Amino acid sequence: MSIDNTTFRDAMACVGAAVNIITTDGPAGRAGFTASAVCSVTDSPPTLLVCLNRSASVWPVFSNNQALCVNTLAAGQEALSNLFGGKTPMDERFAAARWQQGETGCPRLAGALASFDCYISQVVSVGTHDILFCQIVDIARHPTPEGLVWFDRRYHALPANLPTV
Numbered sequence: 001m002s003i004d005n006t007t008f009r010d011a012m013a014c015v016g017a018a019v020n021i022i023t024t025d026g027p028a029g030r031a032g033f034t035a036s037a038v039c040s041v042t043d044s045p046p047t048l049l050v051c052l053n054r055s056a057s058v059w060p061v062f063s064n065n066q067a068l069c070v071n072t073l074a075a076g077q078e079a080l081s082n083l084f085g086g087k088t089p090m091d092e093r094f095a096a097a098r099w100q101q102g103e104t105g106c107p108r109l110a111g112a113l114a115s116f117d118c119y120i121s122q123v124v125s126v127g128t129h130d131i132l133f134c135q136i137v138d139i140a141r142h143p144t145p146e147g148l149v150w151f152d153r154r155y156h157a158l159p160a161n162l163p164t165v
């Protein structure tokens with residue numbers, strides 16, 4: 001049975017996922033995009049994966065820099081997600097938030113729920129996308145009352161289980 005794109009996307013719209021802004025900086029310059037296709041791979045060595053469409057304007061920058069930071073968003077950061085998910089010029093995307101620098105030199109979003117600073121260790125191309133396997137070298141966390149999920153083509157706030165004091 002062959003599955004058409006619409007059937008695939010309609011079904012994938014039911015698979016909720018965290019929303020992340022993936023950033024890079026280095027010899028090829030600074031870039032960032034929104035990604036929901038992010039997944040934990042192994043904790044030894046700490047590794048995650050990011051799927052990046054090779055037709056995205058940011059693709060050459062990420063493939064040349066070989067380093068990236070995965071910034072997982074909290075509720076309230078939907079507008080930033082839309083900026084990094086659209087056709088907005090790169091300077092405008094970065095001007096909309098405060099950034100720090102992680103160990104790799106990639107921009108770390110101040111106020112992200114979690115930021116994973118990584119070097120790209122392996123790339124596998126499947127269809128339209130590159131799967132970037134990323135070895136994590138530093139993590140910053142910023143506990144926030146609500147996380148953010150992309151589900152059924154819109155954002156949803158998700159309450160965190162914060163410790164009571």
Ligand SMILES: NC(=O)C1=CN([C@@H]2O[C@H](COP(=O)(O)OP(=O)(O)OC[C@H]3O[C@@H](n4cnc5c(N)ncnc54)[C@H](O)[C@@H]3O)[C@@H](O)[C@H]2O)C=CC1
Pocket residue numbers: 008009010012013036037051053128153154
């Ligand atoms: N993995 C990806 O490349 C994703 C890309 N997007 C981009 O955002 C746009 C809007 O997304 P939605 O509002 O969720 O509606 P949509 O109907 O375009 O997509 C529904 C779901 O299908 C999957 N999907 C969409 N485009 C894909 C692609 N090119 N390759 C693999 N999976 C894909 C994602 O899980 C997405 O949430 C998409 O058309 C796409 O351009 C969104 C989510 C994931």
Ligand SMILES: Cc1cc2nc3c(=O)[nH]c(=O)nc-3n(C[C@H](O)[C@H](O)[C@H](O)COP(=O)(O)O)c2cc1C
Pocket residue numbers: 019032033034035036037038051052053055056057058081082084085086087088150
């Ligand atoms: C909620 C959301 C999730 C997205 N997830 C992905 C993803 O996982 N991988 C991807 O390649 N593009 C994803 N996109 C699309 C990219 O963010 C977009 O293509 C990127 O900003 C590059 O756009 P540009 O070519 O205009 O620079 C997503 C967009 C949105 C709004």
